Amino acid sequence: MKAIVIHEYGPPDVLRYEDVPDPQPRQGEIRIAVHAATVNRVLDVSLRAGRERYRGPVLPLIPGVDCAGIVDAVGPNVSRWKVGDRVSAAGVMPLDVCNEDDSGYRGPQGMMGIKRPGGFAELVAVPACAGVRIPQNLDFHRAAVVMRHVPTAWNLLFHVAGLKRGETVLVMGAGGNLGTVGIQIAKNVIGARVIAAAGSDERVALGKKLGADFAVNYVTHNIRDEAMKITNGKGVDVLYDNIANPKVLPTAFEAIGMDGRLVTAGAHAGPHVSIDFSHLYHKRITIKGRPGYTPSDLPHCLEAAAAEKVVPQIERVLPLSRAVEAHRMVEAHQGQGKIVLDPTLG
Secondary structure, three states: OEEEEEOOOOOHHHEEEEEOOOOOOOOOEEEEEEEEEEEOHHHHHHHHHOOOHHHOOOOOEOOOOEEEEEEEEEOOOOOOOOOOOEEEEEOEEEOOOOOOOOOOOOOOEEEEOOOEOOOOEOEEEEEHHHOEEOOOOOOHHHHHHHHHHHHHHHHHHHHHOOOOOOOEEEEOOOOOHHHHHHHHHHHHHHOOEEEEEEOOHHHHHHHHHOOOOEEEEOOOOOHHHHHHHHOOOOOEEEEEOOOOOOOOHHHHHOOEEEEEEEEEOOOOOOOOOOOOHHHHHHOOOEEEEOOOOOHHHHHHHHHHHHOOOOOOOEEEEEEHHHHHHHHHHHHOOOOOOEEEEEOOOO
């Protein structure tokens, strides 16, 4: 099969598109014919550059921390999946042989594309327990994007923030991947009132297009003042921020009202940010950081996407052979939405 392989860390050119042996599914595993894998700024691009070595990747490595496609082979003792099933997989999963339902497994776990071969390949073998069925009316490209960002945003808003219908949430970085997903979950699934905040008029417009009730350019406007106007001085119930911009977040923090919550799963513009501690305790604010997701949410995330309550933003779909170009685009911050690699494209 063809795959992208990292033999050494460095610029995008170190990515090699080459022939490697087809993976053979072990006991309790399935093999996926990949139709989509997303390119991620940290877990793919930064990893390739050598800035994520603390995660323990071992070279040579096939990257790609998510994928979507069709089951094309099953290993021994797998009954829940059959050849032809539509499946997605992402994130942390068992590394050693395990039962198809993961029962009794106590061995090491790790992320595909970092600790085990990933989705930047024509074929990838994963534990059967890591597979999530894709609804028939959801295409593979969107399913891969859903697996990457929607579960994290879903977890932050539903479980960590406890956002309720009718509450107001301020979504920072409204044009980014977690931002665009967060707007749609908050509005279309939970029924909250959404303020989308971004650093350009183009991204503000995208936030409105995705359903935000209000949108603010925090470069040209004071985000606290605007949020207080919108909430009639009450302040927002939830601040959803995955950027940690030290120039903006301190002001946004002051827009949180009584018993408000700040939730986050990212800090690529930080990580160090100053906040007003008197506002923190006077307003009884809770701050929670929680990366990752709740596995039981995965089917709900895919179903929400199939119902178009959450529409993943895709900037470009490229053949797997153009992974170098895809990495360059991500590094250059070009466009909005995810870049998806599709090994089935010529």
